[in-house]
Amino acid sequence: MDPATLFVTIGLSFLPISELRGAIPFAVARGVPLVQATMLAMACNALVGPVAFVFLETFHKLLYRWGLYARVFDGFVARARLKVHAKVERYGYVGIMLFVAIPLPITGAWTGTLGAWILGMNRKKTMLAVVGGVVIAGIIVSLVVGLGVEALSLFIKKA
Numbered sequence: 001m002d003p004a005t006l007f008v009t010i011g012l013s014f015l016p017i018s019e020l021r022g023a024i025p026f027a028v029a030r031g032v033p034l035v036q037a038t039m040l041a042m043a044c045n046a047l048v049g050p051v052a053f054v055f056l057e058t059f060h061k062l063l064y065r066w067g068l069y070a071r072v073f074d075g076f077v078a079r080a081r082l083k084v085h086a087k088v089e090r091y092g093y094v095g096i097m098l099f100v101a102i103p104l105p106i107t108g109a110w111t112g113t114l115g116a117w118i119l120g121m122n123r124k125k126t127m128l129a130v131v132g133g134v135v136i137a138g139i140i141v142s143l144v145v146g147l148g149v150e151a152l153s154l155f156i157k158k159a
Contacts (some may be wrong), residue, residue, distance in 0.1 A: 005030040009037065013044035019108040020045040020134065024141045034146050042138040048109035049130040057115050071134025079119055083107070093121070093129040100133025103140045109133065 001009075005027060012023035020041035027037035063069045083106070085096035100112040109130045116126040 001027070001032050001036070001092070002030075003083060006040075007033060008042050009040055013041045014048065014051075016108070016110040017105050019048070019110070020138050021103050021105065021108070021141055024138070025145050028145050034142055038138050038142045042134055045109055045138070046131045046134045048134075049113045049127040052110060052113040053117065053123055053127070056114070063140070076114065079106075080111050080115045081118055085119070088115065088119055088121070093125050096121070096126060096129040097132040097136070100130050101136035103137045103144070 009023045009027040009030075009032070012018045012026055013020050015022070016101070020038075023041035024034075024037050026144050027041065028034055032040075060073070064073065084096070084099055087099050088097075091098065096112050096116050099115070100109050101108055112133060113126060116129075
């Protein structure tokens, strides 16, 4: 894997919008074998939980003093709370895992971790749930990339 592809794949795995959902297809499109792309993207995306907790418990407190940051962050918090709250109320940490596992934008490790932090959930259990969700999402995305769009029919019921 060339260095540019490696760095972009790692970067996409860490970005809140794309996460591994964008990193795996990108790497495969650049010629990286599917298994290698999946493992790299899942490993990097699994690190989001600890990185997010460190940020929220340190730098966030300093940055929150700035009005623009506080308004943007509060908007993210409101959306995350709406998306995560119902699943967590019903399923607890399994709800966090399932939320992270949904292979759609804005349902990944960043939002799952933020939602758990907002709700005051245990850090270690949250990180385990996020890693579980990342693994499930990685498998789903890899199946879709590896098998093509037809793989979606395995998960979507025909009307």
